Amino acid sequence: MKDLKKLGIVVFFTLLVYIGVEPYAHSVMHKHVEGHNFKYPDLKPIAAKGNPETGKALAAACMGCHSIKSQGVPAPMDPVSASGAYGVNPPDLSLIGALLDEKYLAHFLKDPVHTAIVAHKFKDRAYPMPPMATDDQSAADLVAYFKSIAPKEVKPKEAYEFACGRCHEMRYAKWTQIGEVPKTKKNIQTGADLAKLKFNEKLAEYKGNMVKYLGKLPPDLSIIVRARSEEFLETFVEDPQSQLPGTGMPRVGLSKEGYEKVFAYLEEVGDPSKPKREKVGPIVLLYMVVFAFLAYLWYKHQWKDLH
Amino acid sequence: MAHFDPNARPFSHKWMNERLAVDTLQKVLSTEYWIPKNINFLWAMGMILAATFGILLISGIFLLMYYIPDTKQAFDSVNYTVMSEVGYGWLWRHMHGVAASVVFLIIYIHMFTGIYYGSYKKGREMIWLSGMLLFVTFSAEAFSGYMLPWGQMSYWAGMVITNLFSLGSLDFQGLVEWIRGDYVPGQAFLNRFFMLHVLLMPLIIMALIVLHFGTLRIPHVNNQDGEEIDFDAEAQKWKAGLRKESKVIPFNPVFLSKDVFVMSIYFIIYFYLVFYHFEFAMDPVNFDPANPLKTPPHIYPEWYFLWSYEILRPFPKDPGLVAFGFAQVIFFLLPFLDRSPNVAPASRRKPFRCWFWILLVDMIVLTIMGKVPPVGVYTTIGTVAAWVFILLWVTLPIVTKLEKPVRRSK
Numbered sequence: 001m002k003d004l005k006k007l008g009i010v011v012f013f014t015l016l017v018y019i020g021v022e023p024y025a026h027s028v029m030h031k032h033v034e035g036h037n038f039k040y041p042d043l044k045p046i047a048a049k050g051n052p053e054t055g056k057a058l059a060a061a062c063m064g065c066h067s068i069k070s071q072g073v074p075a076p077m078d079p080v081s082a083s084g085a086y087g088v089n090p091p092d093l094s095l096i097g098a099l100l101d102e103k104y105l106a107h108f109l110k111d112p113v114h115t116a117i118v119a120h121k122f123k124d125r126a127y128p129m130p131p132m133a134t135d136d137q138s139a140a141d142l143v144a145y146f147k148s149i150a151p152k153e154v155k156p157k158e159a160y161e162f163a164c165g166r167c168h169e170m171r172y173a174k175w176t177q178i179g180e181v182p183k184t185k186k187n188i189q190t191g192a193d194l195a196k197l198k199f200n201e202k203l204a205e206y207k208g209n210m211v212k213y214l215g216k217l218p219p220d221l222s223i224i225v226r227a228r229s230e231e232f233l234e235t236f237v238e239d240p241q242s243q244l245p246g247t248g249m250p251r252v253g254l255s256k257e258g259y260e261k262v263f264a265y266l267e268e269v270g271d272p273s274k275p276k277r278e279k280v281g282p283i284v285l286l287y288m289v290v291f292a293f294l295a296y297l298w299y300k301h302q303w304k305d306l307h
Numbered sequence: 308m309a310h311f312d313p314n315a316r317p318f319s320h321k322w323m324n325e326r327l328a329v330d331t332l333q334k335v336l337s338t339e340y341w342i343p344k345n346i347n348f349l350w351a352m353g354m355i356l357a358a359t360f361g362i363l364l365i366s367g368i369f370l371l372m373y374y375i376p377d378t379k380q381a382f383d384s385v386n387y388t389v390m391s392e393v394g395y396g397w398l399w400r401h402m403h404g405v406a407a408s409v410v411f412l413i414i415y416i417h418m419f420t421g422i423y424y425g426s427y428k429k430g431r432e433m434i435w436l437s438g439m440l441l442f443v444t445f446s447a448e449a450f451s452g453y454m455l456p457w458g459q460m461s462y463w464a465g466m467v468i469t470n471l472f473s474l475g476s477l478d479f480q481g482l483v484e485w486i487r488g489d490y491v492p493g494q495a496f497l498n499r500f501f502m503l504h505v506l507l508m509p510l511i512i513m514a515l516i517v518l519h520f521g522t523l524r525i526p527h528v529n530n531q532d533g534e535e536i537d538f539d540a541e542a543q544k545w546k547a548g549l550r551k552e553s554k555v556i557p558f559n560p561v562f563l564s565k566d567v568f569v570m571s572i573y574f575i576i577y578f579y580l581v582f583y584h585f586e587f588a589m590d591p592v593n594f595d596p597a598n599p600l601k602t603p604p605h606i607y608p609e610w611y612f613l614w615s616y617e618i619l620r621p622f623p624k625d626p627g628l629v630a631f632g633f634a635q636v637i638f639f640l641l642p643f644l645d646r647s648p649n650v651a652p653a654s655r656r657k658p659f660r661c662w663f664w665i666l667l668v669d670m671i672v673l674t675i676m677g678k679v680p681p682v683g684v685y686t687t688i689g690t691v692a693a694w695v696f697i698l699l700w701v702t703l704p705i706v707t708k709l710e711k712p713v714r715r716s717k
Contacts, residue, residue: 003347010349010416013671020675021610022587028679029605172387219595223386227594273390273397280398281582288578292571295564302564305550306344 033235033242038101038256040238043115046106048140055145058138062093065128070094071149079166079178083206086128087213088166089178095162097146098154099261104253105146106139116250117241121215156268159261163252164221167210172222173269178206214248225263225270233266234259337559341538341545343530344556350528351569352417357516358570359410359577364509366403369396374455376501378494381457382596401585407449408588409577411611414442422641423663425533425650430526432642437519439639444512446612451504453609457497458593463606465492465500475625491599533650533713605680613677614670618697620681621690630693637700644700647707655713658706662699669695 059068065082067075069092075082079089096105108115112129113122133139160170166177174181186193211217224233235242237259240249254262267274315322323329334340342350373393375384389396418438421427427435450468454461469492473483488495527538536554544553556562580588592603608616619631649656653663669692676689 006347006349014412017671017674021613021678025675025678172391223594227591277582284578284582285575288571288575292575295568295571299564299568302561306556307551
């Protein structure tokens with residue numbers, strides 16, 4: 001019993017230190033940002049009912065810059081030239097209806113700069129994406145079209161590539177801003193891998209254009225799930241300015257489900273041991289509990305006639 | 308002249324005994340190494356520390372097989388190679404990281420147990436001093452290890468801590484550069500901290516662990532009442548079969564059985580942390596690669612250094628360094644600053660009892676204040692706590708002088 005009281009004191013002070021330096025200190029260091037569950041309450045609901053057929057006709061204007069690969073529309077330029085022209089490679093629009101919030105997308109088509117919250121970065125230059133819808137009706141039509149071509153199921157990796165992958169590298173998944181690192185072979189005589197060198201040259205050029213456009217190179221997201229809390233990531237993606245005022249990162253406008261897909265991929269790459277931990281953990285703990293039980297029997301046996 | 312039986316079979320008991328005195332060794336080190344019976348679970352912390360050091364050593368050896376001490380590759384060798392490509396690399400890393408944090412918790416429990424029961428006095432001074440040397444070398448080991456993943460916190464903690472060696476207004480930049488091998492932390496810095504972490508410090512630690520065990524031998528382990536035991540007489544009783552009457556028990560198997568039980572409980576908690584709650588031991592900031600162009604908004608050491616960091620922080624530069632230096636050495640002087648002849652638990656030593664609990668709470672306050680940003684009320688609390696720490700140690704000789712002799716309870 002006396003031992004238990006002492007254990008209680010040790011546990012009490014240990015927890016006090018833990019709560020002080022972990023949850024408490026972090027709550028002081030990191031400001032709390034209230035998330036809105038990807039509902040974008042600052043944007044007014046769009047009442048107009050969209051017609052996908054009208055939208056399809058309107059979408060022809062998009063194809064000057066964007067590809068829609070699922071509909072057989074190729075990209076007008078390769079990623080590096082596109083980054084030279086616009087700063088970053090414009091996204092493929094195949095998944096846009098599946099991953100972005102409807103209301104956000106409609107507003108974005110009408111007023112891209114303010115909907116993406118990037119006005120502070122485009123005071124004296126034009127945002128490469130011009131307004132594509134003049135009124136609620138045409139915005140709703142475009143949204144309806146993109147929804148109509150959206151696939152039912154989007155893989156987490158695809159969600160990442162669409163939403164993050166044109167600015168953020170993910171080297172642990174061999175992903176670069178201009179696509180996957182190609183499998184190449186070096187010349188066994190010279191030791192040089194020309195194809196790889198060429199790819200790296202293109203990548204460097206793309207990054208150079210992007211730095212000119214954004215001011216800095218966006219971070220690699222390989223292990224961002226370990227470097228930032230879940231809460232931070234969620235509220236940051238929902239509204240980057242809420243966590244990092246002045247950042248060049250646009251509000252991407254993901255829907256809740258879209259974000260969950262992206263996050264699933266970040267976690268898959270950044271914390272690959274999670275499924276193994278969940279499998280091995282219980283076995284090790286069970287082993288230790290059995291060990292403790294046997295140790296207890298031994299202890300009781302050794303100490304039974306000592307007092 | 309020793310006698311060697313020519314007929315003894317090689318490696319038989321007799322053969323070994325003649326050459327290595329295995330029977331004597333076994334007696335001296337285990338079956339007739341006497342430990343007081345009057346102890347509680349806190350007496351198992353030493354063995355828990357030894358076991359945790361073992362975990363750190365073994366997991367460290369596995370990590371060493373894949374770690375690359377190169378400023379360009381170190382981060383990915385830890386975060387990608389070990390975590391994704393090496394089978395169970397994540398397990399070794401999380402075991403290493405969690406053990407590195409938990410080992411300090413146990414060290415502090417072990418230290419405060421020693422302070423509470425007066426286990427540093429009357430012949431036990433060398434136990435305390437060798438233990439403090441272990442604390443210092445473990446700190447150096449932890450700090451050098453923290454540099455290795457070459458993340459943001461590695462880099463900037465390395466910057467801040469090596470800067471301390473400019474010794475404030477003395478401005479010994481040359482010394483700082485000599486330690487870093489460069490103007491800023493770089494390849495030379497990483498290489499030398501790598502060497503310290505995987506070779507020099509572990510060697511010193513292992514030597515000190517042997518010394519620490521050795522220092523226990525003559526004064527023997529203390530007990531819950533600080534009672535002076537005649538170990539020879541009590542050992543005779545035990546050997547005569549008076550298990551109940553004897554005040555001592557042999558290390559093996561009796562003391563060991565309790566140690567192993569306590570250790571098994573510890574391991575349940577430890578492995579729970581390894582699998583389900585390892586984040587506390589691995590700061591998120593260190594998962595951003597080192598970037599000399601971007602200072603993190605908050606730079607703080609791992610939790611076990613926070614109390615001494617907070618003694619540095621609230622003061623101006625030079626007095627801060629003096630206070631920091633004071634905090635680093637003052638624990639060494641404990642056996643000499645405590646002027647009371649009593650070896651007894653703090654609960655029976657009147658003014659010292661208060662001193663003990665104030666010290667404990669003060670160090671926890673310092674620890675928490677060391678992590679939160681030094682603004683507003685936190686600065687005030689931190690400054691007060693730092694002064695309390697200094698005053699506690701200044702007044703310790705007086706506090707212990709005032710103490711009356713403790714009457715032994717039966």
